Amino acid sequence: MGWREVRFNQYRLFGEEVKETRPHLGIMFKCCKVYARIYLNKKGDAFVGWCPKCAAKVEVKVSPTGSTKRFFTAE
């Protein structure tokens, strides 16, 4: 009992939430007609990923305004 236990629980919940909600975009790779997720890079300025079939790279810059579409296509 006590505030230490409460804080610990909040920390755990927070950590799990971050893990589950890692920023990503859904991408349709037109080259192979496959759907995959790409994830935010370490800098946090672009979503980067590769086609799971032919390894074509796709990069989606994060808009400075913060308004990113939730779906993109790779040519």
Ligand SMILES: [Zn+2]
């Ligand atoms: Zn491909």
